[in-house]
Amino acid sequence: MLSSLRAFLILFKFNGYLASPNVGPSFGKCLAVGMNSPNPYVQHRGQPRNRQTAKLVILLLLLALACLTCFGTAYYLFKTSYETRNLGLGRAIYADTPTYQVDVSTHVNGPRVVQSTERFLAYLPHSGFHNQRIAFENALVLARILGRTLIVPPIRLGNKPIPYYPFDRLSRQLALADKTGLKHCADVPSRLALPSECLDYYDSTLLPWNSLVDLTPVKTKQDLLPRWNFSEEWFSEELGITDDEEIRYFRDQTPYQYRLVDNGGGANDRTWYTEDIAIDFLAQQTQRLLVFGTLFGSTRLKLEVEAHQMIRKEIRQAMTIAHPVLDDISQSIFRALGGAYLAIHLRASETKFRKSSQVNAQALWWTLLHCWYNATADEILELEEQMQGTSTQPRTLSGTTYLSTPSARQCKPLDDVEKYALASASRSKCRQSTAHPSRLSVMGLNTPFLYIATDLNNSRHQPLLDRFRALFPCVVDISDFSQYLNPLDHTINPMDGVPLRTHLFPFLDALVAAKATRVVGTKGSTFSYYIEDVLWRRFHNVPIKQRG
Template identity: 40%
Template sequence: MPLYNVSVSARLAPTSPSVSAEKGAYHMRIPPSSPSKLRRFARRESSLSAQEKQLAILVVFLISATMSCFGAAYYLFTTRWETRNITRLQHDSDDYMRPQVVDFDFSPPDEVHLSASAPAPSEPMDYDEKFFAYLPHSGFHNQRIAFENAVVLSRLLNRTLLVPPVRLGNKPLYYLPFDELRAVLANSSKQGLNHCRNAPLNMDESPECLDYSDYTYVPWGWLVNLTHIKSEQRLVPCANLTEAWLEEHLRISANDTFALKDTNRNQYSFKDFSAQPLSLARKYLESVEISALASRPERLLMLGTLFGSSRLHLRTAANYRLRQHVREAMAFTNPLLAQIAEDVRRALAGAYLAAHIRLGDGLFQENAHANARLVWWRLLHSTLGMGIRDTLALERTLLRADADGQYEPATPPLIPLDVPALRVPHPPMAPLPANPRDVHKSRLSCPGELHEDPNHQLLNTPLFISTDVAYPHEDPLLSRFLRTFPCTFFLADFADHTAALDRLESGYDGVKLKPFLMPFLDAMIAARAWQVVGTEQSTFSAFVQDVLWRTYHGFEIVQRG
């Protein structure tokens, strides 16, 4: 779904007065002189009387006056055109400052008229149609994994999937047992809070507006391309999953609903085969056969959480390929974000390294120092091919005591072997430029001083760091990258490119969309790199490496779980 119906750059482009004048209908043409008449006039000149001479002078004067009038008219015409152009440009400038509203429609088609390809308002209600629903929770990538599993399950069950919108922001709804989570989701919309759009900063009078701008909702199809999925199965948007909503929009009663209620986030997994005795010792407490769910007669089959890359245990080759295609479809394809990411890629001279470093919260904050060091080692040793001794020597010499006061150990970190990625090899990438300095001279200005040592020339390769750190240039844990790679850049260094997001405003709740979109853009730029290294145990980093990077480079994705 495109962000803009009209290109901002096209509307702001000034019209050249000269070009406009050339395209106008008014052109001056001087009538050609007749050589024969001039020659006859010259032969008779000696015989002209004084009266005829005066008449000739008068004719010349009138011709000159006529040309002067035409010249004055032409000047006034071109001046008038320039004035109008300036006025229009000023108007466009004012228009540029106004919000660009992005309208989202979360309502279902009337009486479930949505087909896989296009709406059909006259289509009658199908009371035999069966639906599948689940309860989303947590951050974006947990919602993404649950959505992937829901798409696969609904296809295998031959049911229409009810698709809730994506919740973005720093106010996620965390996992709860089925009944509690369903109740929380029912009260999580912004219905009835329109007055919060323009609420004052002092929330004493409107406490319900306190976190109004901290989160928003967008449809899945605005971030990813669901065209192929929707051509093969039906997806119906749903605002919520309350009994009242289901009855009103789908004519589904509580008696025609089967809910498999979980009380633990790891309670249920789903498999496409019959379990052998004592065979499945996985992290989930119970394993449910998909065939058993397929036999349920109720119109609505409802599950709780579906988060978990290994929640679906698939052995059938066709089902495994189905999940692969669904995961491939989760690559971000929003047109505006894709264009900005491509512009930044070109600004980085094309061939650059990337690191997706998550340090900001929870477990990642606790292990921040170890994770930062591991990413650094993976860049130098695993990606650039620097030997262990050389990498250790560089770490001791260049970094010594790290900026946070911690001295590095004398041994390298344990670099885990990525077995799932090794199972899906990809063709080798074209080599990086042997001497990046030559590229920088003409195309890129690096913030740091380039390495002169011939053995360290590859460290002059541009490095783009995608991170959740608020002020990355001043962060002590990230300083090791700045000192090692003099051409290190962050998304904040490309403010001119990201300015295109400043005006975006959700038509759903009036919230500015840019803060919610920056992590996606950050990841899209990192995934366009020559190679990207992620943070251990991060589902976001795994998505960037396994799906985004491989999809953008035309390689087969990595499936985990």
């Protein structure tokens, strides 16, 4: 650019001083002679100084205009190229699958009109998805019993969840985690470093609940009002509640402070909670808004009134994952496995589960052999002795210990119909030659597929899973079905531009596990309980299991 400008100036000087239309072709020579000649009659011709200044000003103005035009064009291309890229990718979402759009109308167009007589119930979400889901279920149940509109926060997905804090601090944390004013972060191209304010932008994303769960049955029976930020002004700006006396806060200081009961409760039957609040007492409150902190906890609501129990059952049944892309992919994997397989769900990467991963893996192992294949403790112990050469894992759970657990006492062996379906699927799609020969004494010739859903990375190389791979000839996980996963690469949250693949992956894993003939999960995991109690039972037309 500098060389072009230099050439332009030289050309302008030549044209202005040596090639003026008012000067003859021999002027250059005359001028040279005249300057060196003592002849007083030779005149020095030159342009008036004011004309030179005018041309210089015009030149500078033209250069300034050119620079502004260049910078303006560059800025326009910078903005529109990345916006076009994002919009194009957005249009490509689910290009090879049925059209699916996340409902963001309440976020874009604002909430519905609030009635002056309308009464509300709000709560503060925290922790991972399944803790948020349980809190949401409890809030839905409580709001319907009380006849109040539930203020619904979005789902927060990410690898850095907001943990539980006492009420006031949790309120501040949620307000600070808002992405307002950071929309430009999604437009920064990957080849450029993110600005400092955008460093945590992709760590989390917010989604409306109806993007993962079909709330249609719920919304036919109660009112819901989305809440997309946790600023202190939200209640006054969106609900028109400006009088503090119209709000009643239940400011918890510990995660298990309040239990909500419909029968009066009592200290004798409390296990986790320190205080009981009667639902009848809440029904008598005249404030327009009741605000709770955490509502997480499978036993948070102690319901003995049959009508209340039915409400909870109905709401929990509605909490099945309903996402077109996830449904299509999981169904493709289900068919690829022949429509019949066994599954385990092992949580082992988080600190809580990492410490007990050996015991949990052994419990899953014993469930497979004792519960489903009716093997005795002696048979399983003998099998483990024979397989020690193929597994580096120590024996951390004895048969006597496992067989004394409630899950072992209540387990149900595979019936003939299930065994036939499993054998048919494995015969047609699984090579049986790679399994340990000792399996024949327990499982017979046609060992089924085993699907492993887990949060462990590179599960094929995890010693924790060696015993399963040694026993089953066909052990598979989500990585074996990469040909079906491409649609996940095109799922983007339209509200903040965050790619959703990593956030949706655990749900896909759960759906595949839940469609298995049998599935067993990790003790103490709300995610595993969700798969066992809700998803698996819904897919197999079995009444869901209620906890609490």
